[in-house]
Amino acid sequence: QQQVKQSPQSLIVQKGGISIINCAYENTAFDYFPWYQQFPGKGPALLIAIRPDVSEKKEGRFTISFNKSAKQFSLHIMDSQPGDSATYFCAASGGTTGANNLFFGTGTRLTVIP
Amino acid sequence: DVKVTQSSRYLVKRTGEKVFLECVQDMDHENMFWYRQDPGLGLRLIYFSYDVKMKEKGDIPEGYSVSREKKERFSLILESASTNQTSMYLCASGGVRDTQYFGPGTRLTVL
Numbered sequence: 230q231q232q233v234k235q236s237p238q239s240l241i242v243q244k245g246g247i248s249i250i251n252c253a254y255e256n257t258a259f260d261y262f263p264w265y266q267q268f269p270g271k272g273p274a275l276l277i278a279i280r281p282d283v284s285e286k287k288e289g290r291f292t293i294s295f296n297k298s299a300k301q302f303s304l305h306i307m308d309s310q311p312g313d314s315a316t317y318f319c320a321a322s323g324g325t326t327g328a329n330n331l332f333f334g335t336g337t338r339l340t341v342i343p
Numbered sequence: 344d345v346k347v348t349q350s351s352r353y354l355v356k357r358t359g360e361k362v363f364l365e366c367v368q369d370m371d372h373e374n375m376f377w378y379r380q381d382p383g384l385g386l387r388l389i390y391f392s393y394d395v396k397m398k399e400k401g402d403i404p405e406g407y408s409v410s411r412e413k414k415e416r417f418s419l420i421l422e423s424a425s426t427n428q429t430s431m432y433l434c435a436s437g438g439v440r441d442t443q444y445f446g447p448g449t450r451l452t453v454l
Binding site for chain 1: 347384393399401402446
């Protein structure tokens with residue numbers, strides 16, 4: 230059973246466009262929602278994270294939007310660049326189920342076309 | 344610069360062989376993790392260790408065991424490798440509600 234559902238599986242965006250990746254969860258005890266970025270041949274690296282006490286968090290061109298009532302959160306990449314081409318994973322943890330476990334989505338392969 | 348290193352980038356083993364994957368971190372983290380990454384399935388937790396000699400099963404522990412004799416080192420053991428264990432294995436250290444730092448991964452092929 231996938232604790233965190235991620236879409237789309239792949240995404241192609243023109244340079245300068247906005248990339249949007251969506252995630253949904255069921256466990257209302259989750260209280261930590263990070264996004265990880267993975268380049269080919271590398272391990273994932275933390276990009277940005279949010280906790281449910283805020284609805285949005287922005288770091289540079291990357292923004293997480295969080296909708297607690299809908300149990301959804303999304304990553305927006307503004308002014309997408311070819312260097313943003315990577316695989317992105319959302320994740321969630323918290324509560325007793327996620328006490329020792331960070332549950333990852335299935336990943337989105339982003340390609341930004343010059 | 345924080346670092347998690349894994350002993351091999353690529354590994355090819357035969358069915359039935361015992362396989363050791365080693366991971367070392369230099370950040371003095373209490374927690375260490377082993378994941379496997381498969382296309383379309385994301386990252387799935389195999390085992391988690393929160394202290395030396397302490398371990399907990401993750402989502403998919405079957406066919407795997409782990410060892411943590413020193414704080415900086417966490418090993419994943421495949422007692423008898425099978426073809427369905429062909430995968431990318433990622434080690435991480437850090438928090439569950441905080442940053443996890445990942446190694447570069449070991450791509451294991453079991454023939």
